[in-house]
Amino acid sequence: MENGTEPTKRPHVVIVGAGFGGLACAQALGNTAIDVTVIDRRNHNLFQPLLYQVATAALSPADISEPIRRTLGRYDNIHVVMAEVVSVDAHARAVMLKDGGSIHFDRLVLATGSTYNYFGHDDWQQHAPGLKSIHEARDIRHRLLLAFERAERSSDEAEKRRLLTSVVIGGGPTGVEMAGAISELGRFMIAQDFRKLHADQLTVLLVEAGPRILSTFPEPLSQYASEYLAGIGVDIRLNTPVEDITAEGVQVDGTFLPASCIVWGAGVKASPAAEWLGIEPAAGGRLPVAPDLSVVDKPGIYALGDTALAVGEDGKPMPALAQVAKQQGTFLGRALKASLLSGKPIPTFHFHNRGNTAVIGRNAAIFDFGSWQLKGRIAWLLWALVHVYLLVNFEKRLLVSIQWIWRYSTRQRGARVIDEKAVSAVLPEAAAEDRTTT
Structure with missing residues (x-):
């Protein structure tokens, strides 16, 4: 130790979660005199807005995921830990x-x-997976593809129609995107690949408890989406809350709807971060945060993205969108660097809204920029550009762009592969049937 003095201890920032917000925060702290540890229970970052394309065989999981260590490996001061957090000792x-x-x-x-929030019916999850992980997306894809294979072999017309019926619960962006993609996938496969199936046997139901789909968008955009979905064969049921979900179908408004594939997109809740800190969560289980993104009454602890209930300048909670999380992450990373290394106070976070979007189908999307809106083919092209830009690196952007161009030109879906080991896990009755006929 030079001159008998102790070496200066470097500040240590721990980031839990390597999604949009966590990665952006870590990258802003990269290659600084601050030690950073990123903890995630997965070893990969996942671009969740495109999971529905994995579920409907348009993309493969590797196209929208990236190992966290690869993303952060160029920063010498960042250490990655694959582990699951169960609590936080703030003291x-x-x-x-x-x-x-x-x-x-x-x-x-x-x-x-x-x-996903199943509103007290967590047992429904096994029959109606959501879209928050690669496992769930592949589960849905297997259910869809296996149902078509079984329908091709079935001689029972009622069973064939059940197998070709999919129910998407929730009329938000995820539900709308999923319903449109299932309908387009099903009609293409029936026309090109299956000889004993007909398009009029395919049913895609979009079930929404509220009075309209895409309720966070202006009414004209919601109406456009409804009309487009109806045009590609999606049956929209409004003011129809779900009463029960089983392996055989969905109970809505006193009517049982037989279905083979059920997808949940009806609502989300924050991770148990509030429980870890022992505080009362705000709406949606989110952590209440101050304007500088610090958790209220928890000095030195901050929250980002879907975990945080941050209030905008209009007094309304900021939406749970990728652009919000990414902006918050970059802001907080830079602010923490200035605070820890230069003693500067952390300023107020200001969100810059770059528009809210949802894709409806081929050549159809909507954009809401607040003061003006966009819909149709131009909105769809803009949606594609935005989502390619948000992918984690150039390689992913190039791969997804090439596949989208090929898919648009040929209508082919390259990820229609069924893992034989998934047959018994997804549809055990199908596996049993196959064993008795081979």
């Missing part, structure tokens, strides 16, 4: 892990995202 400044370990921090950033 001891430590994150507690499921395997019994702990990691101490000087500053903590919670960017743990959200999960």
Whole structure:
């Protein structure tokens, strides 16, 4: 030790979650005199807005996911830990892990995202998976593709129609995108690949408890989406809450709808970060945060994205969108760097709205920029450009762009592969049937 002095201890920032917000925050802190630890229970970053394309065989999982270590490997000061957080000791400044370990921090950033909310019916999840992980997207894809294979072999007209019926629950962007993609996939496969099936046997139901789909968008855009979906064969049921879900179908408004594939997109709730901190969560289970994104009454702890209930300048909660999380992450990373290295106070976060969007189908999307709106083919092209730009690196952008161009030109879907080991897990009755006929 030179001159008998202790070496200066570098500040340590722990980031829990490597989604849009967590990665942006880590990258803003990269290659600085700050030690950064990124913790995630997965080893990969996932571009969730395109998971529906994995579920409907347009893209493969590797197209929209990237190992976290690869993304952050160029930053010498960032350490990646694959582990699951179970609690936070705010007093001891430590994150507690499921395997019994702990990691101490000087500053903590919670960017743990959200999960689907089944509104007290968690047993429905096994029959109606959502779209928050690669596993769920592949599960849905297997259900869809296996149902078509079984329908081709079935001689029972009622069973064939059940197998060719899909129900999407929730009329938000995820539900709308999924319903449109299922309808387009099904009609293409029936026309090109299956000899014993007909388009009029295919049914795609979009079930929404409210009075209209895409309720966060202006009424004209919602109406455009409804008309487009109806034009490609999607049956929209409004003011229709779900009463029950089983392996055989969905109970709505006193009527049972037989179906083989059910997709949940009816609502989300934040991760259990509030429970970790022992505080009362705000609406949607989110953590209440101050204008500088610090968790209220928890000094040195911050929250981003779907985990945080941040209020905008209009007094309304900021939406759970990728652009919000990414902007918050970049802002907080830069602010923490200035605070820890130069002693500067963390300023107020200001969100710059770059528009809200949803894709409806081929050549059809909507954009809401607040003061003006866009719909149709131009909106669809803009949606594609935005989503390609948001992918994690150039390689993914190039691969997805090439596949989209090929898919648009040929209408082919290249990811229609069924994992034989998934047959018994997804449709056990199908596996049993196959064993008795071979």
